[in-house]
Amino acid sequence: MIRIVTAGRVRRLEQDAEQARTRAREIQGQADAAWRRHVREVWELTARAESAESDAGILRKQTYRLEAASERVRLLEGELEAAKRSGRSLVLLLHWGEPHSIHRSREDAFAYAATQGAPVHGWTPSDERVHAEATWQTIAFTADETVMGFRPALASGPEPMGGAA
Structure with a gap:
C-alpha cells in the first residue's frame, strides 16, 4: 500500500515527536529527582539505623556496668550489715x-x-x-x-x- 504524506502532515508528526521527547525529558527529570530523594532517604535511614545500633551497644555496655555495680553494692550492703551485727x-x-x-x-x-x-x-x-x-x-x-x-x-x-x- 502506498501512502502519500503531505508536508503539513510531516510537520505535525515532527511537532508531535518533539512534544513527546520534551515530555519524556520532563518525566525522566522527575524520575531522576525521585530517585535522588529515595537514595538520600535510604542513606539517612541507614545512618540513623547504624547510629541507633551503636547507641544500643553503648547502652548495653552501660547496663552491664550498672548491673555489676549494683551487684557490688548489694554485696557491700550485706557485708556492712554483717559487720554491723558483729560489731x-x-x-x-x-x-x-x-x-x-x-x-x-x-x-x-x-x-x-x-x-x-x-x-x-x-x-x-x-x-x-x-x-x-x-x-x-x-x-x-x-x-x-x-x-x-x-x-x-x-x-x-x-x-x-x-x-x-
Whole structure:
C-alpha cells in the first residue's frame, strides 16, 4: 500500500515527536529527582539505623556496668550489715584523698594497696580526716542508724544539739 504524506502532515508528526521527547525529558527529570530523594532517604535511614545500633551497644555496655555495680553494692550492703551485727567496721581505702575501694580489714586494704604499688610497710595511723596529699590512706567506718548513714569507726556517735536528749 502506498501512502502519500503531505508536508503539513510531516510537520505535525515532527511537532508531535518533539512534544513527546520534551515530555519524556520532563518525566525522566522527575524520575531522576525521585530517585535522588529515595537514595538520600535510604542513606539517612541507614545512618540513623547504624547510629541507633551503636547507641544500643553503648547502652548495653552501660547496663552491664550498672548491673555489676549494683551487684557490688548489694554485696557491700550485706557485708556492712554483717559487720554491723558483729560489731566490727569496714575499711575505706583512699588514693590521693578519693575513695578507691572498701575492705574487710586494714590488713586487706594494705595488701590490696600493695598490689597497686603502695609500700607494704610504713603506713602511719590516720585520723578520720581525709588528706588529699596522702597517696594512700585508710579510714575505718561503720553504719550509724542515728544519722541514717555512715561514720568513721573511730568517732563517737553524734552529740545531742542544744542540750536535747
